[in-house]
Amino acid sequence: MRNANCPLCGDAFREGPGYLVEGARKFPKQRRWWPGRFLICSGCYGFGYDAETGTLNADHMREMDGARWYRVVGRGEQMPPVPCAACGRPFIRNADPLLKRPTCSPTCSTDLTRSRNGNQGSGQPCETCGEQITTGRADSRYCGSACRQKAYRQRVSNA
Numbered sequence: 300m301r302n303a304n305c306p307l308c309g310d311a312f313r314e315g316p317g318y319l320v321e322g323a324r325k326f327p328k329q330r331r332w333w334p335g336r337f338l339i340c341s342g343c344y345g346f347g348y349d350a351e352t353g354t355l356n357a358d359h360m361r362e363m364d365g366a367r368w369y370r371v372v373g374r375g376e377q378m379p380p381v382p383c384a385a386c387g388r389p390f391i392r393n394a395d396p397l398l399k400r401p402t403c404s405p406t407c408s409t410d411l412t413r414s415r416n417g418n419q420g421s422g423q424p425c426e427t428c429g430e431q432i433t434t435g436r437a438d439s440r441y442c443g444s445a446c447r448q449k450a451y452r453q454r455v456s457n458a
């Protein structure tokens with residue numbers, strides 16, 4: 300599984316959800332920090348954020364060799380853990396009225412767009428010929444354009 304470890308402490312996400320944060324990563328042998336979003340573990344979040352006062356702790360609590368973070372992604376209230384729409388891992392972020400299908404990482408949102416727009420199909424049998432659908436959108440009902448047209452013609456002639 301990708302992003303298997305927290306970039307701050309290097310631990311796997313064993314207990315509880317991750318926190319999606321805005322931050323920056325620094326990769327070995329590179330000098331610059333690359334801004335981005337990533338998941339951190341609840342332990343690292345706890346070190347960097349004081350839940351009692353609602354304030355962020357000192358910078359050094361939010362920075363390690365290869366990663367630093369500034370804030371939880373989103374604008375509104377903190378949401379309860381939701382599963383990533385692509386990989387299913389539960390994570391926490393702040394509410395965002397514009398966001399319908401939250402994903403835990405940029406990679407997962409790319410995956411989600413790709414699977415919505417094509418390639419894998421739905422895995423369900425085609426409603427016209429019964430073959431398993433292995434291409435096209437994740438919600439496709441037909442194995443291809445031939446079957447989709449056939450179904451359409453049938454609907455039209457039955458109407």
Ligand SMILES: [Zn+2]
Pocket residue numbers: 305306307308309310339340341342343344
């Ligand atoms: Zn951590």
Ligand SMILES: [Zn+2]
Pocket residue numbers: 383384385386387388402403404407
């Ligand atoms: Zn994900």
Ligand SMILES: [Zn+2]
Pocket residue numbers: 425426427428429430441442443446
């Ligand atoms: Zn078909």
